[in-house]
Amino acid sequence: MPNLDLDPIDCRIVAELQADGRLSNVELADKVGLSPSPCLRRVKRLERDGYIEGYRAALRRDRIGLGFSVFLGVKLDGHTNERALAFEKAVVAMPEVIACHLVSGEADYFLEIVVPDLAGYQRFLVGKLLDLPIVREVRSNIAIQTLKAGAPLPLEHFETRQSKRLPKTAKKT
Structure with a gap:
């Protein structure tokens, strides 16, 4: 099973980069709620650890x-x-x-x-x-018609894994 040790900020980073791989580090940091330096460190770690495979332009066939x-x-x-x-x-x-x-x-x-x-x-x-x-x-x-191709990977399973790790809070009565 793959190692999915990404925290919620890592998940937001990969989601934002899937949506727009041309975001500058400053724009990305703003979108995920970090300052630029820690954001860049996280992106470099995600690249080094193999979560981010690369960047490319999506062309219209x-x-x-x-x-x-x-x-x-x-x-x-x-x-x-x-x-x-x-x-x-x-x-x-x-x-x-x-x-x-x-x-x-x-x-x-x-x-x-x-x-x-x-x-x-x-x-x-x-x-x-x-x-x-x-x-x-x-x-x-x-193929007669292409309705969807090259879509971003779904990341909802990260949210499920993150919610399982959070401690349960006591109910107020």
């Missing part, structure tokens, strides 16, 4: 010519560790693959890819993915 999204269920031919690791290494190196998950169920892996159009998908599928000798079967699901 359609505006940059990558409006065609496909979700692929991939079955492998055989399950030797060496071959599976080779598949993983190859897929991770493909820029069209923006997510890759090892899953249970009908497929072995679930991939999300983005390409400019159907012809781009065909080039990816035939020229890259099906070229891997371990791939036995691919099931494609083309």
